[in-house]
Amino acid sequence: MLERRPETRVRRLAAIAVAVVGSILAVAALVTAFRPEAERFTVTGLPTGVVGAAAASELALRVDVSGHDPNAIRLELDGAQVQGVVEGDDVVYRPGVLPDGTHEFSAEIPAGGPLGFLRSEPGATESFTVDSTPPTVQLDPTQPVRSYREPVTLRGKAIGAQLVSVGAVSAPAAADGAFEITLPRAPAGVELVAADAAGNTTRTPVPAIVELPRIRAVHVTAHAWSHEWLREGVLDLARAGHIDTVQLDIKDEDGVIGYDSQVPLARESGAATSIYDARAALARLHEMGLRVIGRIVAFRDPTLAEWAWHAGRTDWVVQSPGGRPYSSKYGPIAFTNFAHPEVRKYNIDLASEAAALGFDEIMYDYIRRPDGSLSSMVFPGATVDPIVSIAEFLRESRDPVHDAGAFQSAAVFGIAASRPDQIAQDIPMMAAHLDYVAPMVYPSHWNSGEYGVAHPNGQPYDIVLRSLEDFRRITQGTGAKVVPWLQDFSLGVTYGHAEVRAQIDATAAAGIDSFVLWSPVVRYHL
Incomplete structure (x- = not known):
């Protein structure tokens, strides 16, 4: 037998390898052909x-x-x-x-x-x-304005943001984060929200932009304004430079509206009158460079209470546990139910209307529950404590009043600083929704020994100074200023120029440059 050459063996092995590879490829092709396409979850x-x-x-x-x-x-x-x-x-x-x-x-x-x-x-x-990193926001300082009737433009940078917004107003942020957003009026108690594409947000409180002007005012009733001699006496104070503001009643303690309001419930209940012409009064006061505070006595409202009770809307009225109208020193049926939505809406509608007419400020008075034991009165439909309900009313009212161009304030008891439960006036809670708090710190209304003052009515400087220092302390951080009501009437002690001046000096010593004087006969010692 002849011996095979090595090259023959190599060729034979190569042929076998080719055959094996071919078989593998054939099998792979067969598998590929018959394997089903992968299902996707x-x-x-x-x-x-x-x-x-x-x-x-x-x-x-x-x-x-x-x-x-x-x-x-x-x-x-x-x-x-x-x-x-x-x-x-x-x-x-x-x-x-x-x-x-x-x-x-x-x-x-x-x-x-x-x-x-x-x-x-x-x-x-x-x-x-x-992406969980929120935008970084820097809000530029904004020049204060003096009215809610002025538009305001906010500028700054929101690094990483796509959009910035304040309430319903929004604007895009540039690539470097720069933004500019113009609001129809100055905001109060709001936040600027910067959002990126991933939905991450940064909320930045917008500081107070409206600067409350100085207030040196006197109280004027609707009837006093309609009386030429009393009206001219007030205007003479302005001409002499003693006052820069007039507080003119919109709705008084009887629930009577001094002008011909177009609010439907005011007309239906008979509250609207024509004691004075609101547009004419505002035009005259504004022409003299005076600001006007419109006072609305909110929940002491015999006119609405009696009308509602006899119209079958008894839940609009504060009641006794026996289901009768709550009787007080103010009359047999004097207080409306601050917890009822329609009662709240009525007062807010009046405030909005007055602001739209041109009143520069709206001040709510009797924004409280009646005096007396809480167990002796019922507020139909109430779901929260009266203290909370009163503050919530102010929260509901703030935007409508501001939107109509006016400041919002509330007259409160002097004792509310230390005894909020007595008439449901929690000052810090209320102040969060106000431009200023107006405490009635009348010296004649304090008990002996209050704030360490032995005889408050005979020591007007001491009691006003100490009570206002307390009000300034408890309103810190709320954004609200303090503008006190001062006494220009005699009750137990005769009050004249010296006593009024002592209160004004005490107000200044407390770091407050504003005040409102109260005289029930609209005659003032300035």
């Missing part, structure tokens, strides 16, 4: 776009595994196996807090067994990006 729960901090913490990635063994599903996040829970036909994975950046989530049933390569198991892979 459906993954839900991923928000569109970048996921912000709030959405990321609430993510629930749901894999629909209908028709498969949920326990065979392998989940991975960023290449590491994670554990889901079975909820019906879904396997759910809640990642919780995730670092910023792009993440990859996958779900599959691993192929198994010697013929696993012949099978194509279902799976899914999804990517998403987390």
